[in-house]
Amino acid sequence: MKRIAIYPGSFDPITNGHIDIAKRACQLFDEVVLAVAQNRSKNPLFSVEERMKLVSESTTDLAKNHTIRVESFDGLLIHYAEQMNAKAIVRGLRAVSDFEFEFQLALMNRKLNSSIETIFLMPSEQYTYLSSSILKEVSRLEGKISDLAPPCVENALKEKYAH
Numbered sequence: 307m308k309r310i311a312i313y314p315g316s317f318d319p320i321t322n323g324h325i326d327i328a329k330r331a332c333q334l335f336d337e338v339v340l341a342v343a344q345n346r347s348k349n350p351l352f353s354v355e356e357r358m359k360l361v362s363e364s365t366t367d368l369a370k371n372h373t374i375r376v377e378s379f380d381g382l383l384i385h386y387a388e389q390m391n392a393k394a395i396v397r398g399l400r401a402v403s404d405f406e407f408e409f410q411l412a413l414m415n416r417k418l419n420s421s422i423e424t425i426f427l428m429p430s431e432q433y434t435y436l437s438s439s440i441l442k443e444v445s446r447l448e449g450k451i452s453d454l455a456p457p458c459v460e461n462a463l464k465e466k467y468a469h
């Protein structure tokens with residue numbers, strides 16, 4: 307049986323921090339599904355199609371040696387994970403500030419389905435302060451983001467903020 311993990315997120319847009327976590331997940335599972343949450347209530351900057359495209363483009367190298375799928379989902383994450391036959395849900399932990407919300411989410415998901423584990427992975431130190439929101443803010447104010455996101459994301463942000 308293939309060990310499938312879901313790595314869900316808004317990915318609005320994907321950053322080097324997300325890619326770091328995806329790489330680590332690929333070392334542990336046979337297949338990693340990067341699941342882009344529609345999250346209409348969060349008012350994303352990029353449409354779900356744009357976010358999926360950026361996730362795919364940013365993971366082409368990783369996809370050469372690992373089985374990766376980029377999908378979108380709506381509704382309850384645990385239902386989506388069941389539908390995908392996933393063994394685990396992968397989440398990234400940056401600082402203590404992520405912990406409380408992630409802990410709550412993981413325990414709720416366990417209550418809904420105890421056979422799907424949530425696995426927390428820590429990114430490389432240089433990405434512990436990085437979030438999609440801060441990336442957008444720096445880009446909007448024309449700061450340098452080339453160390454924080456792949457070139458396709460950098461260009462997509464420039465284009466968004468040019469309008």
Ligand code: ADP
Nearest residue numbers: 314315316317323324397398399429433436437
């Ligand atoms: P969500 O809206 O689900 O939090 P995000 O796209 O912001 O979606 O994040 C998806 C997951 O990736 C979360 O588990 C988040 O903690 C993690 N993550 C986001 N940025 C980083 C980063 N720089 N390093 C490690 N994990 C991260």
